[in-house]
Structures are given as structure tokens and as C-alpha cells.
Amino acid sequence: MHPIRCVASILACLVFAPPLPAQVEKREPLTEAQIEQIREAGVYPDGRVKLYTQFLNEHADVIKGLSNRAKSAARGRRLDGELQDLTALMDEFASNLDVYSDRHADIRKSLKPLPAATQRWLGILRALAGEPAFDLARKEAIESGEDLADQATRLLQEQTDYFNLHKDEEGQERAEPKQ
Numbered sequence: 001m002h003p004i005r006c007v008a009s010i011l012a013c014l015v016f017a018p019p020l021p022a023q024v025e026k027r028e029p030l031t032e033a034q035i036e037q038i039r040e041a042g043v044y045p046d047g048r049v050k051l052y053t054q055f056l057n058e059h060a061d062v063i064k065g066l067s068n069r070a071k072s073a074a075r076g077r078r079l080d081g082e083l084q085d086l087t088a089l090m091d092e093f094a095s096n097l098d099v100y101s102d103r104h105a106d107i108r109k110s111l112k113p114l115p116a117a118t119q120r121w122l123g124i125l126r127a128l129a130g131e132p133a134f135d136l137a138r139k140e141a142i143e144s145g146e147d148l149a150d151q152a153t154r155l156l157q158e159q160t161d162y163f164n165l166h167k168d169e170e171g172q173e174r175a176e177p178k179q
Contacts, residue, residue: 029085029092030055045100049110052093053117059086060121067128076133083137086121090144094151101155106163106170111156118149 030038034055041047063082069075100107122145130138163170 027081027084027088029059029089045103045105045107046110048096049093049100049107049114052089052096053110053114056086056089056093056121057117059089060124063128064124067124071131073133076131079128079131080134080137083125083134083141086125087137087141087144090121090141090148094144094148097151097155101158104162104166104169106159108156108159108163111152111159114152115149115156118145118152121145122149 028035034051037051038048041051059082063079063086066075066079066082097107122142125138125142125145128138
């Protein structure tokens with residue numbers, strides 16, 4: 001084989017080779033500043049719930065803005081990524097709610113607007129016409145949003161019932177063990 005052809009073949013293989021798992025960029029749904037805000041609010045469940053709600057609102061607004069743009073491959077890729085970010089953030093939020101529920105943290109105040117917010121997010125997702133470029137991500141986001149909406153409604157009712165029975169624990173970040 002001619003040396004130039006050999007070099008050209010090697011270059012072609014390198015250019016068209018799929019990226020290795022370590023080379024694939026992992027998406028992060030939050031900025032460094034947002035991650036730091038979440039970290040700082042970690043000991044304040046109400047604050048953390050409010051932050052997650054705010055960040056999810058921001059992601060939903062980006063998706064809504066992108067839905068009004070003309071269809072293109074770049075728009076499809078961007079929507080796919082934004083939908084994946086929204087889903088990841090909703091799932092992370094749901095995990096946090098599970099922890100706060102188990103600890104009996106009084107988060108009723110920040111939970112009250114959550115069912116309406118989840119319905120707003122779901123409205124944006126359902127209004128987004130499906131396209132092959134992001135249809136799977138859209139379906140997953142809707143499922144995650146429905147799960148979060150159900151969880152928020154259920155948790156708000158559980159919290160209301162629990163704190164009606166345990167008035168001495170109202171407003172606490174977590175239930176203190178009884179002695």
C-alpha cells in the first residue's frame with residue numbers, strides 16, 4: 001500500500017470513529033452556580049424545593065421558546081438536549097422529595113405551588129409537536145413530569161395529614177427522634 005493512502009486511511013478511521021465512552025460529554029442540567037445554590041440549600045428543604053422549582057421553570061421556558069422556532073436539525077438537537085436536561089432535573093427533584101418525605105421535613109409551604117408548576121411544565125411538553133429528533137426525549141420528559149406531579153400532590157396531602165397529627169413537629173427541617 002502506498003504511504004499516502006495508508007495515512008489517509010488512518011486519518012479517515014480517526015475522523016469517522018465513534019467517540020469512546022470516556023470521550024462522550026456528559027450533560028449537566030444545572031450550571032455550576034445553580035449546583036452551588038442547591039448545595040448551600042441542602043440543609044433547608046423548603047429552600048431547596050423552591051430552587052428546583054425555579055430551575056425547572058427556567059428549563060421549561062427554554063423549551064417553550066425553542067418550540068416557536070422554525071424546524072431545523074440544530075433546533076431538534078437542542079430540544080433533545082433540553083428535554084433530557086428537564087427529565088434529569090425532574091428525576092433528581094423527585095429523589096430529593098423522597099428524602100424529605102422520609103425525614104418528615106415540613107416542606108408544605110414550598111410544595112403548595114408545585115402541582116400547578118408541574119401542570120404548566122406538562123402543558124409545554126404536550127404542546128410541543130413530536131419530531132423524530134427529540135420524540136423519545138419528549139415522551140420521557142412527559143412521563144417524568146407526570147410522576148413528579150403525582151408525587152407532589154400525594155406528598156402535599158401526606159404532609160398535611162402528618163402535621164395535623166404532629167403539630168409539635170411543624171416547621172422543622174426534619175423530625176427529631178422521640179425519647
